[in-house]
Amino acid sequence: MIDLAFGQATSAGHRAVNEDALGIYAPRSRQESRSRGWLFAVADGVGGLEAGEVASARAVQVAVEGFAQSPEETSLASLLPRLVQHANAAVHDEGLRAGHRERGIATTLVLCALRNHVAHIAHVGDSRCYLIRQGTAHPLTTDHTWVNEQLRLGLISAAEAAESRSRHVLARTLGPERFVTADNNTAMLQPRDLLLLCTDGLSNALTSAQIARTLSQSDDPEALAQALIDQALAADASDNITALVIAIRAVETMSMYRGRPYTRSGA
Numbered sequence: 001m002i003d004l005a006f007g008q009a010t011s012a013g014h015r016a017v018n019e020d021a022l023g024i025y026a027p028r029s030r031q032e033s034r035s036r037g038w039l040f041a042v043a044d045g046v047g048g049l050e051a052g053e054v055a056s057a058r059a060v061q062v063a064v065e066g067f068a069q070s071p072e073e074t075s076l077a078s079l080l081p082r083l084v085q086h087a088n089a090a091v092h093d094e095g096l097r098a099g100h101r102e103r104g105i106a107t108t109l110v111l112c113a114l115r116n117h118v119a120h121i122a123h124v125g126d127s128r129c130y131l132i133r134q135g136t137a138h139p140l141t142t143d144h145t146w147v148n149e150q151l152r153l154g155l156i157s158a159a160e161a162a163e164s165r166s167r168h169v170l171a172r173t174l175g176p177e178r179f180v181t182a183d184n185n186t187a188m189l190q191p192r193d194l195l196l197l198c199t200d201g202l203s204n205a206l207t208s209a210q211i212a213r214t215l216s217q218s219d220d221p222e223a224l225a226q227a228l229i230d231q232a233l234a235a236d237a238s239d240n241i242t243a244l245v246i247a248i249r250a251v252e253t254m255s256m257y258r259g260r261p262y263t264r265s266g267a
Contacts, residue, residue, distance in 0.1 A: 001033045002114050002189070003250040006040070007222030009229045010242040013201055019045030019052035020199050020242040021107075023060040025067050034252070035072035037115030039064060042244055044127050044199040046106040046173055051098060055107035058094050059087040059174055063111055076113045077184065080122035083111060084174070084182040088124070091175035106175035110141060110197055117189050117251035122182040125173050128203050130211065131187050132194035137212040140185050143200075144172035168200070194221075195246040198228070201239035205232035221245040 012018035025039040043059045045052025063083045070079055087109055095105040108125025119140075121129045126143040142148060146169045150156045174180055194215050206214070206228070214227050228243040 001030050001252050002038070002116060002248065004038070004114070004246055004248050005221050006244065006246045007220065007225040008242075008244045009222070009225035011201075011229050011233060011240065013233065013240050014238050015240055017053055018240045019056055019107075020201070020240045021045070021053070021056035021060045022197070022242055022244055023064040024244075025064050032072070034116065036067075036070070036074075037076065037113055039067040040112045040114075040195075040197055040244055040246060042110050042127050042197040042199060042242055043174075044108045044125065044201075044240065044242070046108070046170065046175075051095075051105045052107065054094060054098070055091045055105040055175055056109075059091050059107050059109045062087040062090040063109065067113070076115060076118075076120040077186070080111050080113055080120055081182050081184060084109060084122050084124060084180065088174040088180045089178065092178055095175055104176045106170075106173040108170070108199070109174050112195060112197055112246070114189070114195075114246070117253050119187045119189055119195060121185045121187070124180055124182050125170055126168070126200045126203075128196075128198055128200075129185075130196040130198075130208070132196060132212055132215050133190065133192075135212055135216055137196070137208040137215075139208070140187055142183065144183070145169060146171045168204070189248050189251050191248060191250050193248040194224075195248070196228075197244040197246075199240060199242045201237050201241035202228060202232050202243055204239065205235040205237035205241070215245065219247070221247045 023041040027033040043056035045056035108127040110123040110127040129140040225243040
């Protein structure tokens with residue numbers, strides 16, 4: 001089992017419509033916390049295309065519902081990519097139904113599932129997940145942008161990537177195509193860790209160091225999420241901004257003793 005607290009905040013920023021969405025699945029018992037776990041989801045409807053808010057809300061809805069309906073004890077490493085595919089198909093179909101055949105609708109999506117002492121992450125786009133440990137923010141995702149793809153292939157330097165005018169142009173999103181590839185990651189959790197899921201309205205406005213510093217100011221994840229939003233707005237963030245902060249209080253580690261599994265709690 002994992003003991004945690006979470007808080008969330010969102011803002012339209014300087015835009016008329018907030019195209020961000022977030023969702024949470026909370027287990028209903030200690031047993032379900034061990035067997036199914038928690039799911040946190042954040043999505044950012046792609047600006048410039050129609051119905052971005054529809055795309056992000058649909059992606060989050062499908063992912064959370066799919067997690068809730070999955071069999072207990074399902075491998076999270078295999079479940080999360082399937083949830084991303086289901087969400088992608090739903091957004092793709094929604095675009096066709098709404099008549100957006102030429103341009104489609106699109107959204108980013110980042111999922112973080114927690115069970116016992118392990119965080120499983122799957123994402124498409126540039127919505128991020130950070131692990132904050134001992135005052136440092138460690139990115140658990142890599143933005144799916146054309147610039148990052150060129151950097152990965154060695155076509156441009158890191159300095160050129162940082163200055164590129166197209167550094168925020170997405171190379172991968174949910175919706176435009178019937179199938180999409182998610183990137184996956186895992187992290188072993190410790191008590192007093194923080195996890196942050198956020199949209200690019202936050203990560204474009206604040207550096208990793210600023211994020212880590214802000215998240216050290218309180219033990220209340222709701223207050224921390226709002227503090228991040230306020231700081232991004234103060235930095236004149238022009239995009240929608242969403243922050244979901246998860247504070248890890250205690251974790252259970254699965255081990256074996258004389259051939260039988262048992263749990264060790266840490267706080």
